[in-house]
Amino acid sequence: MFTTTPKLRVRSPSPTTVEFTVTTAPRNTLTRQLVTWSTILLRLLVCGTSLLLLLLKQYPPHTFTLNTHVHACLHPLLQYISAALASRIPWRYLLPSVLAALYIAIFTPGYTEESLLVIRDLGVQISTTTWGGRRSRFIPTSAVRDLWIHEGFCGFEVRFYLAVVVEGEEGVVVVFPTLLPNRRILELVWRGAKGCLYEPRRVGG
Amino acid sequence: MPYNIAMTSDFFYPQPGGVESHIYQLATKLRDRGHKVIIITHSYQTRHGVRYLTNGLKVYYVPFFVIYRESTFPTVFSFFPIFRNIIIRENIEIVHGHASMSSLCHEAILHARTMGLRTCFTDHSLFGFSDAGSILANKLLKFTLSDVDHVICVSHTCKENTVLRAALDPSMVSVIPNAVVAENFKPDPNAASKTHITIVVISRLFYNKGTDLLVAAIPRICELHPSVHFIIAGSGPKAIDLEQMLEKHMLQDRVSMLGPIRHEEVRDVMVRGHIYLHPSLTEAFGTVLVEAASCGLYVVCTRVGGIPEVLPSHMTVFARPEEDDLVNATSRAIKEIRMGRVRTDKFHEQVKSMYSWTDVAERTERVYEGICRGERVGLMERLKRYYGCGVWAGKLFVLCVVVDYLIWVLLEFLFPRSNIDIARGWPRKAARIGEGSTRRDRSRRREALVEEENVRN
Numbered sequence: 001m002f003t004t005t006p007k008l009r010v011r012s013p014s015p016t017t018v019e020f021t022v023t024t025a026p027r028n029t030l031t032r033q034l035v036t037w038s039t040i041l042l043r044l045l046v047c048g049t050s051l052l053l054l055l056l057k058q059y060p061p062h063t064f065t066l067n068t069h070v071h072a073c074l075h076p077l078l079q080y081i082s083a084a085l086a087s088r089i090p091w092r093y094l095l096p097s098v099l100a101a102l103y104i105a106i107f108t109p110g111y112t113e114e115s116l117l118v119i120r121d122l123g124v125q126i127s128t129t130t131w132g133g134r135r136s137r138f139i140p141t142s143a144v145r146d147l148w149i150h151e152g153f154c155g156f157e158v159r160f161y162l163a164v165v166v167e168g169e170e171g172v173v174v175v176f177p178t179l180l181p182n183r184r185i186l187e188l189v190w191r192g193a194k195g196c197l198y199e200p201r202r203v204g205g
Numbered sequence: 206m207p208y209n210i211a212m213t214s215d216f217f218y219p220q221p222g223g224v225e226s227h228i229y230q231l232a233t234k235l236r237d238r239g240h241k242v243i244i245i246t247h248s249y250q251t252r253h254g255v256r257y258l259t260n261g262l263k264v265y266y267v268p269f270f271v272i273y274r275e276s277t278f279p280t281v282f283s284f285f286p287i288f289r290n291i292i293i294r295e296n297i298e299i300v301h302g303h304a305s306m307s308s309l310c311h312e313a314i315l316h317a318r319t320m321g322l323r324t325c326f327t328d329h330s331l332f333g334f335s336d337a338g339s340i341l342a343n344k345l346l347k348f349t350l351s352d353v354d355h356v357i358c359v360s361h362t363c364k365e366n367t368v369l370r371a372a373l374d375p376s377m378v379s380v381i382p383n384a385v386v387a388e389n390f391k392p393d394p395n396a397a398s399k400t401h402i403t404i405v406v407i408s409r410l411f412y413n414k415g416t417d418l419l420v421a422a423i424p425r426i427c428e429l430h431p432s433v434h435f436i437i438a439g440s441g442p443k444a445i446d447l448e449q450m451l452e453k454h455m456l457q458d459r460v461s462m463l464g465p466i467r468h469e470e471v472r473d474v475m476v477r478g479h480i481y482l483h484p485s486l487t488e489a490f491g492t493v494l495v496e497a498a499s500c501g502l503y504v505v506c507t508r509v510g511g512i513p514e515v516l517p518s519h520m521t522v523f524a525r526p527e528e529d530d531l532v533n534a535t536s537r538a539i540k541e542i543r544m545g546r547v548r549t550d551k552f553h554e555q556v557k558s559m560y561s562w563t564d565v566a567e568r569t570e571r572v573y574e575g576i577c578r579g580e581r582v583g584l585m586e587r588l589k590r591y592y593g594c595g596v597w598a599g600k601l602f603v604l605c606v607v608v609d610y611l612i613w614v615l616l617e618f619l620f621p622r623s624n625i626d627i628a629r630g631w632p633r634k635a636a637r638i639g640e641g642s643t644r645r646d647r648s649r650r651r652e653a654l655v656e657e658e659n660v661r662n
Contacts, residue, residue, distance in 0.1 A: 151255040151628065153268055156286035158255065158294060160626055183626040 006181040008188060016120035018196045020189045022181045025111035039110050039131075046105040050098040056086035057094055114176040116162075116189060118196045124164060126175050143167040147193055149186050162186045208573055209241045211297045213314075215307035217246040217264065221468050223492050224304045224329050227383055232262055234566035241630055243295050245288070247309055261631035265291055269309070281605060284312045285612055290620065292320065294628045299573055301325045302349075305332070305342065305367075311349040318352050318587065319609045323576045326350065327357040327381075328367045331489045331510050343370045344595075348602050351590045354576035357381050357569070359490040360511025366489075381568045382515075383492045385499055387557035389469075392501030393476040394550065401432040402539055405478035405502065407471060407493060408485065410441030415484035415507065420446050421528045422484070424454045426535050433459070433539060438474050440465040475500040479549075480538050486526055488512050494521075499556040501549045505538045507531070520552055584610060 009021045026032045086094075110131040117125040124144060127136030145165040151158050160183045163172035175189070212232055216224045232242040244262065247269035248254075256264045267287055292300070300317035302310030305328050314324045326349065333339040350356060350371040356378045358364040364378050397403060404426075408414045420443075426433060437447065437460065444462070451457050466474060471493075475481065481497035483506040490511050494504055498520045506512050507526040522541075524534035541547050582590075591602040 153254060153287065157290050157620065157625075158265070158287070183629075 006179045006185070008181065008185045010188075010192065016196065017118070018192055019115055019117045020192065021113060021115040022176050022179050022185060023111060023113040024179065025113060036110070043105045043108075046101055050101045050105075052082060053086050053094065054098055056082055057089075057091065112178055114179050116175050116193060118193045120196055124193070124197075126164070126173065128178060130178070137173065139164060139166055139173065141197065144197070147190060147197070148172075149183070149190050154180065160186055162190055206574075207239045207241065208299050208577070209295060209297045210235065210299045210301055210573070211243050211245055211292065211295065211313075212301050212303065213245045213307075213310050214303035215247055215309045216304055217244060218258075219249055219252060223383070223490075226468065226492075227327075227329065228303055229258075229262075230384070230386070230562045231566060231569060233260060234562045235569065236260075236262065237563075238566055238570060240570075241295075243291075243297070245291060245309070245313065257631070263295075263631065267309075281312060281315075282609065282612055284309065285316050285609070286616055286620070288313060288316050289320065289613070289616055290625060292317070292322070293622055293625045296627065297322065299323045299325060299576070301327065303327045304329050305346050306330065308345075311345060314349050314353055315606070315609060316613075318582075319606070319613050321581060323573075323579075324353045325355050325357065325572060325576060326353050327359070328363055329359055329489055331363060331366045331487050332370060334370070344598060347371045347594055348591070348598070348605075351594055351602070352582070352587050354579060355379065355572050357572060359383055360514050362511040362514065363489040379568075379572055381565055381572075382560070383490050383495070384560040384562045384565050385492060385495045385556070386562065387499050387553065387560070390472050390475070390496045390499035390553075390556075392499075392550065392553050394501070396473075396476040397479055398434070398477075401434055402430070402480065402542060403434045403436060403478040404480045404482050404505075404535070405436045405438075405475055405497070406482050406484075407438045407466070407474060407497075408483070409439050410443040410447065412443065413485070413487050414441075414443075415486045415526065416441070416443035416446065418484040418486075418507075418526065418528060418531055419482075420450045422531045422535070423447075423450065423460060424456065425528075425532045427454070427456055427459055429532070429536060430539055435460040436463065436474060436478060437461070438463040438466045438471075471496065472500060475502060478502055479542050480505055480535070482535060483507065483512075484526070484531060485509060485512070491515050495556060495560055498552045501552050503538055503542055503547050503549055505531075505535050517555070519547070520555075 004024055004026060006022050006024055007027065009023065011019045011021070013019075026035060108131075113129040115125075115127050115129075117127070119125075121141060123138055123140040125136055125138045127134060143166050145167050147162065147164055149160055149162050151160055159180045161177075161180055162175040164175060165172050176186075210232075212228050214224060214228060216222060217228060218225050228244060232244060235242050242262065244264045246264065246266060248266040253266045253268055256266060258264060267284070269284075291297075300313055300322055302314045302324070303326075304310060310326070314326060317324050332342055334343070346367075347370070350367075350373055354377075356367060356371075356373060358367055358378055358380050359382055361380055364375070364380050367373065368375050368378055406419060408416075410416045419437075423435060427435075435456075444464075447462065451460055451462075463474065475497055479502065481494070481502040481504045483491065483494055483497075483504065485491065485507055486509060488510040491506070494506060494512065494515050497504055498516055504516060504521045506521060506523060508523040509526055513523065522534045522538045524530040542549075588603050588606060591606055592599045594602050
């Protein structure tokens, strides 16, 4: 919802630390906040309406007190529409459509943000932030064997990916695994990360 | 002018074989001549994804479903999205398919024509006309070859066969034989036994390789010539027949069976013998004969397919593909070797001057030049060609081509070209790059720097 093509942001608070962030969120902070809150609101609205319809279908307004209370809080026009909808639509249409609406509201990805934080002498941290939460993994420098860009089959495409080779692990750890940004971005990140990890320290840099 | 070429076949390393080594050698030599070559094949158990071989040759092992003897299931359209992606990201101009039993190759040629690329096809095998399998295979071949720019065959017999099977115009079929890397097949005069004559057989033990003939001939040859020994290398479903024969005639001490051997061990086995026996029932070219002659072996072979074209007559003894004649021919060869009438020591130099992969690459390059000069064909013209394939088949083929075209349009919409990253080529030696590209490199580097600046701000 409201996402852009993956963009790269580089932050380097100190000469030995670089953070590369690839994100589909809008760049502007205000728009970004606006988008975030409006999507959350939209999701809540869809969930609420779906649940309300289910509740009204199961217990019509006059039979159950709690439900009557809920219903009474609504605006009279909404009261009328929801009650009418709930009574008119049969279960076999209502249930699947409500489930579909819930699924879409919960699982539609918002913006995705994936980052690679490189701290010299300490290690690299790979993280993925989505609507569902944040996952991250830290790999200490001693375990990082190499960083490379390679190609692989992904669905109907061949994509470039940046990977960390970890000591003692069978597979490699893919950086930016969900967004898989294009080669240009990957090359910038690769160069920057390699430079930060392995190149001799610049005096005064 | 250097071309970007994609070699496509179901058969490639790690599986050993003639087609596989042909593709590898040809690709390597074409790269040496300055072209860019990639190889597209299906994934093998131990290998999938994008791989670079040690000399920088790029191989795409596309994940696919294998049905029989490493051939993939013919799905016609399912390969198109990945194929298109690879073609665009590698900037391919020419698609070169190999081996008529490979459905991947046929599909690739169909899609390449839909995308308006130049195509070329190399046929490595001979086929019959009468049994059901061959008829089906021939129809498929006709389908692909009714719209291909050029066809290459490995021998004149193979050309004749292909022209008949696919109803082609003979002028668009060239003959470029296989070659061998003569350095890998040097003779070793001291390895062979001085006291008795050793006959070497190296082949996969299948029906079409004539293993049944071998089973019938070996006991008779052993009976006629008490000092003859056999070495048999290779594996296959007919190995059991050979073993039964050995037990029945108690020939275990005179016939040694080595089982499957790797291609790099072939030379070491060959130099242990004096005569190479090749009882094949059908063969388009027979690279193994050239390898045997290069190792300094006198060759006894059946006169089938393209075999008579392979070696000059003083290196070979021919037999009809039947038991009696094979025994006679082998006896003749044994007699000639005993009397020292064949100069096997000169074979290596002669073979070396006859067959080289550089020569094959040069000739293939000339084919590419030819097809790139030709006119591009529009969709309607292509449909006309396919329609002429047969009463029912023609309509079916036209339907396939139309669907393929629609899928292409859909793919251009779903996966736009602008979103596909262009892959970098393997870095060339500095001498090859020359002056022309340095300025471009510099400007590209400057662009990258500017981009980096932009990103940082």
